[in-house]
Amino acid sequence: DIQMTQSPSSLSASVGDRVTITCRASQSISSYLNWCQQKPGRAPKVLIYAASSLQSGVPSRFSGSGSGTDFTLTISSLQPEDFATYYCQQSYSNPLTFGGGTKVEIK
Amino acid sequence: EVQLVESGGGLVQPGGSLRLSCAASGFTFTNYAMSWVRQAPGKGLEWVSGISDSGGSTFYADSVKGRFTISRDNSKNTLYLQMNSLRTEDTAVYYCVKASDKWNYENYFDYWGQGTLVTVSS
Numbered sequence: 001d002i003q004m005t006q007s008p009s010s011l012s013a014s015v016g017d018r019v020t021i022t023c024r025a026s027q028s029i030s031s032y033l034n035w036c037q038q039k040p041g042r043a044p045k046v047l048i049y050a051a052s053s054l055q056s057g058v059p060s061r062f063s064g065s066g067s068g069t070d071f072t073l074t075i076s077s078l079q080p081e082d083f084a085t086y087y088c089q090q091s092y093s094n095p096l097t098f099g100g101g102t103k104v105e106i107k
Numbered sequence: 108e109v110q111l112v113e114s115g116g117g118l119v120q121p122g123g124s125l126r127l128s129c130a131a132s133g134f135t136f137t138n139y140a141m142s143w144v145r146q147a148p149g150k151g152l153e154w155v156s157g158i159s160d161s162g163g164s165t166f167y168a169d170s171v172k173g174r175f176t177i178s179r180d181n182s183k184n185t186l187y188l189q190m191n192s193l194r195t196e197d198t199a200v201y202y203c204v205k206a207s208d209k210w211n212y213e214n215y216f217d218y219w220g221q222g223t224l225v226t227v228s229s
Contacts, residue, residue, distance in 0.1 A: 001169070034215040036152075043202055043219035044152065050213065087152055091214050095168045096142070096154040 002026050002090050006099035012107040019075040021102045023088035028068045032092040035064055035073045038101075039084045047086075048073065078104070109133040109218045111203045116223030123193050123227070129186040129203030129220060136184040137161075140206035140214060143177065143188050145199035146222075155201070156188065159210040166210075171197075193227045200224050 003026035013019050023033065031051040038044040046055045048064035051071055061076045075082055083106055088099040115127040127143070142157040156177040157166040165177050176189040186203055200222040207217045 030212075032212045036216070038152075043221055044216075045219065046215055046217055049207070049215035049217075055217070089152070089154075089216070092212055094157075094166045096157065096166075098152040098154065101151045 001095055002029060002093060002097055004088055004090055004097050004099035006086075006088055006102050008102060009100060010103040010105060012105045013078050014107045015078055015080055017078045017107075019078050019082075019104060021073045021086055021088075021104075023066075023071045023073070023099050025069045025071075025090055025092075029090045029092035031067045032090055033064075033066065033071045034089045034091060035062075036087050036089065037082075037084045038087065044087065075104075109205065111205060111218060111220035113201065113203045113220045113223040116201065116225045118226045118228065119193055120229050121193060121195055121227055124189070124191045125193065125225060127188040127190070127201055127203075127223060127225070131184045131186065131203075131205070134205070136179075137181045139208065140210040141179060141186045142204045142206065142216065143186075144202045144204050144216070144219075145197075145225075146202070147196075147199040150199075153199075157206075157210065158186070164210060190225070193225075195227050198225060198227045 005024045033051045035048040036044040052064045085103045110132045112130045143155040174192045202222045203220040204216045205218040206214045
């Protein structure tokens with residue numbers, strides 16, 4: 001199974017900050033990496049697919065990069081509605097696997 | 108508008124069974140792969156099972172293989188998860204999730220239901 005490791009597991013940031021979250025795969029997954037956001041009590045929603053493609057309707061302050069084993073999600077200017085937990089997920093092979101999540105909290 | 112509405116969750120004793128359903132609408136159900144993803148209380152996301160658009164191929168996490176069965180009825184636009192031999196560690200919110208395409212590498216989860224809670228406890 002492919003293990004997905006996210007870092008950090010949590011972070012505190014202020015509105016307007018640039019935030020970067022890292023996801024590392026235990027083996028190469030090409031660009032088959034997706035990012036989703038989950039707010040408390042809500043279902044997750046996709047932000048980025050195929051490592052760097054922005055899902056329709058998602059603000060452009062979100063961006064993704066990487067290929068192979070190392071990937072990043074960047075929020076260029078953190079907004080109040082962005083405080084949430086973020087997960088990476090690989091679609092390269094079964095079983096599909098998620099990272100452990102990164103909780104973004106208000107500083 | 109895409110809608111995924113799960114049902115069938117509840118309280119069940121260890122060793123018991125439960126069948127979850129997911130009624131899909133707002134898209135051509137037969138054209139897309141589907142999955143179940145779960146989240147234990149206070150924990151992260153875990154993919155449980157997936158099924159191809161035709162239903163001919165099914166996939167499982169090791170943690171549920173041999174105990175859970177995924178299926179779909181394309182005539183009823185409904186996805187199912189039959190859960191047998193339930194364990195306390197199966198306690199979670201179970202989400203019905205639509206894939207962006209047929210089952211392939213390029214898939215991602217583009218729509219999620221609101222989830223149904225399964226509690227396994229004596």
